[in-house]
Amino acid sequence: MTRHDPNIRPVIRQLDEAAANRIAAGEVVERPASAVKELVENALDAGARRIEVAIAGGGKRLIRVTDDGCGMTPADLPLALARHATSKIDGSDLLAIRSFGFRGEALPSLGAVGRLTLTSRAPGHDAAQIAVEAGRIGPVRPAAGNRGTVVELRDLFFATPARLKFLRSDRAETQAIAEVIRRLSMAEPSVAFTLSDEDAGRVLFRADAETGDDLHAARIGRVMGREFVDNAIPLDATRDGLQLTGLAALPTYSRGAAVAQHLYVNGRPVRDKLLIGALRAGYFDVLAAGRHPAAVLFLTCDPQGVDVNVHPAKAEVRFREPDAARGLVVSALRHALAGAGHRSSSTGGAATLAALRPEPQPILRPAAIHPAAIRAAWEAQAPMPGLAEAAGFAPAAARVEPEPDPTDAPLGAARAQLHENWIVAQTADGIVIVDQHAAHERLVYERLKAQAAGRIPSQALLIPEIVELGDGADRMLAVAEDLDRLGLVIEPFGPGCLAVRELPAVLGHADAAALLRDIADDLADLGRSDRLQSRIDAVLSSMACHGSVRSGRRLTGDEMNALLREMERTPRSGQCSHGRPTWVELKLADIERLFGR
Template identity: 60%
Template sequence: MGAQDRNISPPRIRQLDEAAINRIAAGEVVERPASAVKELVENALDARASRIRIEIADGGRTLIRVTDDGHGIAAEDLPLALSRHATSKIDGTDLLQIHSFGFRGEALPSLGAVGRLTITTRATGSDGAMSLHVSGGRIDAPRPAALRAGTVVELRDLFHATPARLKFLKSERSESMAVTDAVRRLAMAEPGVAFDLRDVSDGEDKVLFRADPAASLADRLATILGRAFAENCMTLDAEREGHRLTGHAGLPTYSRGNAVHQYLFVNGRPVRDRMLTGALRGAYADVLAKDRHAVAALFITCPPTLVDCNVHPAKTEVRFRDAGLVRGLIVSGLKHALAEAGHRSATTVATATLGAARAEPPRPAAPVYQMDRPSPRARDTAYTMQMPGFADASARVEPAPEPTPDAAPGYLGAARAQLHETYILSQTETGFVLVDQHAAHERLVYERLKAQAEAGGIAAQALLIPEVVEVGPWAERLLALDLSALGLGLDPFGPGCVAVRETPALLGPVSAEALIRDIIEELEEDEDATPLTLRRRLDAILSRMSCHGSIRAGRRMSAPEMNALLREMEATPMSGQCNHGRPTYVSLDLKDIERLFGRT
């Protein structure tokens, strides 16, 4: 640094003006149009609105209008509503006692700092309405207006005061989708409130989302997530040390390829929290592949003092006083629900199956009157006469005996055939079931392995000739982990090699090399694996191992074997899906099959 540089006086500290302060603060609260909609709708909910209408244009860039029938704002308080940190929701004495959506007093001033904001409101019991306009932080004087009740907040030209922010917005379609998602989440939080979201761009009036008041959360979720979710979800209600978990979560076979259908709420507030989503993912780890995601709407309620929702100005992040307790509540609550519903398979699987079966369009047929229908005895006689090799039509007709399974059939029925040495066809009282023999047996083997591991260790079988597997740098680490608890006996065998002398007895004859490769692949996700972390990943490793000991597609099975598999499925938790979340069976109703053939 030269002498001339040292002579330059340091910059002076100055106080920014109110307009600059508000624009800076707005950057934290209002990231995009969806953020503005969220803040305004939350204000409407805090005002005890029963109906909320949202209108946007150009994805929210040029117009956001929120109309509610809440209690409104008193005329004398209206100018104060545009001041930063002015709020009617808390008194500031205890920042942990938060019982409302908003409490920071930043939304309206921030919106007025970056756009053209007009508030028209009429407080309950007042003689008339008042309107206030603010643009770029400059507030006009209040004036009388016409409004029957509630509040209308109109925001035009978002970010006109900070045009550089406009460059960071996405396409109109993307911004509209983000707005819709924000409204959907708030609609889940308040099932009893009516929501109406419309796109009014270019003079149109297009409904983006609508939800009438619902009698229950289940009804609201059916409206938002669809009837298919309502038919394929589990109801949750668990409690632990003052924290309660409620809501609904989809069956593993009703999973999705992304996590956009996961909705989390804390004390009624929509949040996006890594710890909560991690707990949700962990609860489904046993029944979903890594590239599949559960559909769920989970609600955590607890005393306000046990959670801090003042972590970020946008209020989408929270911090629990005991995060481990909340995580454990979510995992245990979901696992309990999964165990109870483990035998169920999503009805959407059966629907897709029926959709794949295309029947020829039925031809118009003459009506069949009751007198034309054959009696059961006449029908049996006709069927007997049509059997190959029937020689004497006057012979005594006796129905063929039904095959008897080894055990009394349950909801999966009795096996009737094996198709392509891959699928088991089973007859039930109301239809039939098609079972994927490999997927089903994989789940059964997995549950047996877990039971053995929890009981003290998986039984091992010694190989007549140890199998040498080249594993490179993993040799030393595998030997250090002591895999005997998994039924694996390993010995060193030269540089970069291990000798497998024992494999899990439950798996039967397996390829030791393929088994070791799968375990290494699982452990590669945690390069610092230790005996402790290995125990945490035990289920994931056992899931991979179970695949090696399962009945393969292409293996012919006898009737007793097929029925034994069905009976074990009925007695095994979570047998409705394999370890990767695929359905193990499809159940089809006879009435649906009859429709395909025009028999109804």
Template identity: 65%
Template sequence: MHATRPKISQTRALIRQLDESAANRIAAGEVVERPASAVKELVENAIDAGATRIRVDYAGGGKTLIRVTDDGCGMSAEDLPLAMSRHATSKIDGSDLLNIHTFGFRGEALPSLGAVGRLSISSRTESGDGAQIAVTAGRMEGVRPAGLNAGTVVELRDLFFATPARLKFMRTDRAEALAIADVLRRLAMAEPFVGFSLTDLDTGRAVLSLDSEQGELFDALEARLAQIMGREFTDNSLRLDTEREGVQLTGYAALPTYSRGSSVAQYLFVNGRPVRDKMLHGALRAAYSDVLPRDRHPAAALFLDCDPELVDVNVHPAKAEVRFRDPGIVRGLLVSGIRHALAEAGHRASGTVAAATLGAMRPEPSGPRIWQMDYASRPSFNSVQSAYAAQAPQAPTGEPPHHDADGVIEPQGFADAQTPFGAPAPYARIEPESGPTEAPLGAARAQVHENYIIAQTADGIVIVDQHAAHERLVYERLKRQIAQSGVKSQALLIPEIVPLSAADAQRLLDHAEALADLGLMIEAFGGDAVAVRETPAELGTVDARKLVLDILDELADQGDSGTLASRIDAVLSRIACHGSIRSGRQMRGEEMNALLREMEVTPLSGQCNHGRPTYVELKLSDIEKLFGRR
């Protein structure tokens, strides 16, 4: 029994040429998915026209009106009808589709917008007269004069009115407005020397207002990112500027302790073009794999620049996807560039950690604020010492206080003291004043609750989680040992035979040498199968078949695999966790200071293996604010 195929006629269908209006509506389905897509295309055209100021206004979430005004080079009256024709562009001559230096080049955006909405373009060159053209549902009107300054104004009204079925797939006005704002922010990051503004005409609210930045590229980029992503991001991020085999990586990547709950703060650009590339996002995740847990995501704004012939941007009409000639070089540059920057950051941690600590410590206001005496009227050092001596607590046994050679009362130990309810007092031990307070992490002064080291710096204090800090130090030590001596492997008594398809077997064997460096020895085993003869010793007993299949999935998905390396790192992390100083251990002063000094010279020591901060630094000025002294 044969099933009927209702979508295919049983009689021979005639081949016919679609008219231009139908072709434009079909093309619009790929180029213009939603109002944000229209904004993207129009703003990119403005940037390609050399605009230094671009204004975007919208109403009804962009479904009712989108207006883009720029001060670019403009178009003449003769250019306007041609601009509304499909595949008409001033950006390429068609001889080389790989050497693309502009945002747009396909010549599809304007005719596609005119096919599904009411589009009007008013434009004027610096030395010419203004002109206007209108297109409604693909029907072009004649060119007529228009009065305006040099530049272009594009108005798109009633988007998708000619294809009402598409309107059913639009989201709420608020959701579409948020998408428009996101598109404009991404383009504004790529062009810090261009001013942008975005206005919601329904409410009259200025959603975005960015002046053009001045100065060097990195300074301009930092200022623009601070406006869009927040000053917290730029204050807690690392500057990247590295190059490999003709590919340059620049931008900013956040410290691991400044992480997010989702990937919303990840912005990637290729030759200035905002992209959403699966391989690049995977590389970014891999770069932080050693310092972030799986439920946290890094924040970054990264710019990859290379010869246009090394990347194909003509993969999709929306141009949000790209394809690199050698993706391995790009992925390796991104991973190594970020990891090198994180290693150079040493023990640095995000300033938001200290801010959160101060927020947790800040008491609720109770009554009017009482100001301390100003610095000019503070007592002398000798009088302060005398006051301290008079206020010193008595020993808990009732014994008379002990005095030192200068007559100052010495504090007594309270480690064995009892609380008023009979329970032992929390453990705390004060260290003598020794060690360099001018060192980045200061000198150890106390250990409290048998887990936290209090160190004094030149201008504040540092609170260190001794277990988390030592865990990172041991982990980095183990990784250095593995890098120097290699990953030891253990031979399987009976090799594991893994049947695969011919393509999968060849893909795996192409990476056999790299896998061997990680302790996994594989070789061809007749037909399409592979034989696993050795596995990494650090993994212990391992399901070789499942490991091979996981590696294959990652190779097919990203073209590279970090599964085996990440598993080895996970084992080293567990070893470091169990082999580090445990919470509850009492440490001597020299041990605490040795820990601080090693943290200062160890990469990534600002966070433990799970991405949590290992220390909190509080400046003296912040502490004084807590007590109303400032």
């Protein structure tokens, strides 16, 4: 960066309208998907019931958004292209925002960097059209059109060609646009959405307006797939004027990346750091490292309780009571997951069936055989009395006698133990296969957590350790009471310094200085820290692993059935401490299909 000579006074200039719009476009329109988001949100604010989006060249050459909303009059069209002109708010209260858009920047920004044509008709008025190219606005002209608005954007960023170098391939940009449409469609299930690619001549996404009692669940199933809905837990919790609804997937239905997380605040799709952290905390000890939960969460509150004007693209929000919002998400998720009990995702059974399905075999045509030869072969295969016993064969002794009414229980009755690790149980309509070590590990872990529900036992240091944290010391002292409950006792020791008096006993000889610095960094970045709790839970998980039934141990029938019954009573027993399923179920009908019955 070139610094200005302090001996030469620079001249302050007023930027012209075109330059100001191009600067605004850099904030609002990052890529074609950003343009689609702004235009579709405008259509939703206009009350559209049907929105059609057409693109070409990944949105770089063409974006066309057609809606059946309230439309605009010919006199409205020039105003729609003026900066900070909007029908959404009157400017008197920026915290009472109930619409998607409100800044009045999208259309003029798009017109500054592309070729934009706006055609609209309001009830009781003739249709009209206006065009703008690289910031130069043309006159309003008569046009033909139905009620609603058609916004056509061609050659995005042609006026700022340097921006084109930062765009990705047409395929990648198309995928980003499709993701925007999917997110918005889940926010508005009563609206029909269509996305088509004019280059390929095909429809990429279509969602008709949902009907019925639960519109959101129907639309989520259409967008995320029925498999997600079948393996998700419904949420409905309220606290301090906040309401959380939606669907959260079982831990065993996790993903390798955070691609199936959709968060909404008052119907607005957001990528908010606080909410993403709360979602992660809700699945805190039920997911393995590197796995991510899948969820669609709708947080609703009074518009006065959330500020959506903290980012030009409106992708982030700021809550007036952030702890209340985070606490509601975390507690609702943990309560729902605990309420799921031993439930595990159905995908485990499907994967098991896929693994068991035999490879197709070639069809062998029998040669012509004389009937006498067939009769002789049949007679030769007839069993003789006592033949099996004489050959030394005996029935397998793997069967376990059931307890009274065993198959009425969700996990059924134990019938066998295979390879000293897998318990096979019979249910009313299928079989269940249980990983005995993983299942018992979760049970022991839950017992250890319950025992540590109060104050974590601590170990006093012979010589207190002094840790210098600078500004972080004050943040640490603000949460000293919470840290004390977890067994970490700290005291102020001069400016910017803390004295560590006690450490959690389960951590053994922990590095106190490193632990405090990590917690202080979390507090500075997120406003809170779960690091100490994570360390303690990791130790408890390790203790549970070593204290559980090991693979290779032969169990009696009573022991296996006792394990099944305890799994049914224990929260989160459907997955081990590392997020892997503890059991899978195979339905009898699916097993019969394996054998062509």
